[in-house]
Amino acid sequence: DQQVKQNSPSLSVQEGRISILNCDYTNSMFDYFLWYKKYPAEGPTFLISISSIKDKNEDGRFTVFLNKSAKHLSLHIVPSQPGDSAVYFCAAPIGGSNFGNEKLTFGTGTRLTIIP
């Protein structure tokens, strides 16, 4: 049962434009969400997170938006750079906390390609 879903396997964006990656979830008990970035031959690296008490969290070029009523979150990258080309995963702790000892459930990922 896929509790976190990323329906776009791939996305191509011109350098300098905005990249928008989407994620839907089914479990209304989820309280905290994370985005990870993964390069080939490397493990996922934490990118940005958001708590359900917020609807937006920003960190430099990266902004995550949360729409709890729609059970939807999105990651915006602006401006997109060639180094942003990677696979992006959204994830949620099963237990809902923001402590790193919770098991995470991941989406299937979106491969982002930035075109120079």
Added chain:
Amino acid sequence: DAGVTQSPTHLIKTRGQQVTLRCSPKSGHDTVSWYQQALGQGPQFIFQYYEEEERQRGNFPDRFSGHQFPNYSSELNVNALLLGDSALYLCASSLDGSSYNEQFFGPGTRLTVL
């Protein structure tokens, strides 16, 4: 600091065999989690070790077992390998109670079962 390291990088086994994968956590970390990432899928939680005990477990059969040593390093063992066990196995380390931005993944071990 070498970060999280995993060995071996790649491994090829045949059905029915047993395999052991190893993980050394980032210095100062005491918690190790293991994930399986099949092709085209996101990582799936296998289990987590803390204080040499399995603290949490995902929906994986008993063929998957693990161990954590006093130096916090960890092993993942898989018995009676199936073709479907072919995947990238990721290890993540953290300090108990820390937040997710302080959890680090290793590069993974690519297991191929023939």
